[in-house]
Amino acid sequence: MGVCPSAIMPLVRDNFTGVLRHWARPEVLTCTSWGAPIIWDGTFEPDVAQQEARRQNLTIGLTVFAVGRYLEKYLESFLKTAEQHFMVGQRVVYYVFTDRPAAVPGVELGPGRRLRVEPVAREPRWQDVSMARMRTLHEALAGRLGREADFVFCLDVDQRFVGDFGPEALADLVAQLHAWHYRWPRWLLPYERDRRSAAALRPGEGDFYYHAALFGGRVAALRALTAHCARGQRRDRERGVEALWHDESHLNQFLWRHKPTKLLSPEFCWAPEVGRRMEIRRPRLLWAPKEYALVRA
């Protein structure tokens, strides 16, 4: 990335994060080359974000898919820990997409928080379950979800909250730096390279590698994102190709062309298996161990 832009661009701000305190984290990149803040622990004032979100009287949506065995394995701890940490003090509406609505666990919700269960079909392959999220989200964003939420976060279910995840993360288009790849040189990043796929990036393209387990933003931005990914996936299917990392490859394609307005540091969605890293101070979400043999069988 060359010189850290925070040295020449010290005053990045938005309504929610206020003035970003780059100086609090001199060891990490806190601003992209296009001027978007990269939120690390200590670079923002949680109270400023809280107040601004309340002033705007926001409703924040959180979507999660729990299809097949992912429901029993992950959904309850996902929802319980979200109640403790996700946008506490704000109006929140959970959208749980599942093939078995009756099996959704009853989780006690705090005031101003609601949960809606949306039925979806079960795709036979786990890759298709993962990719089908884009089209389902696209439709949901055009319906009730889009009408009742101002901002929406779309998360994988195989993780749990361990630290406060508040309105400092809000922005028009929010992308998550991938825990395994944030230190890698760009040429090594696992973008789709097969030009037959709609998700392909050429050598030299791509800014960061973003994790599909967490993205968010305003409804309009997410409508565009999900349309792009769903369209790309459909084209690939018609051509008989499948992108290397499925919906994540298409997400990275979109985010190369449409720059996110806020990036979340890997602290927001951390993989303990990566090991100890000095710059990871306070994780917000932790990936569950990958028990593919159990959930994907």
Ligand code: UDP
């Ligand atoms: N998912 C699901 N059932 C499946 C496969 C996937 O509910 O059979 C959903 C679930 O929310 C999961 C997400 O799709 O977290 C992405 O799949 P997964 O987490 O297995 O992908 P990975 O994080 O390993 O790339």
Ligand code: MN
């Ligand atoms: Mn996952």
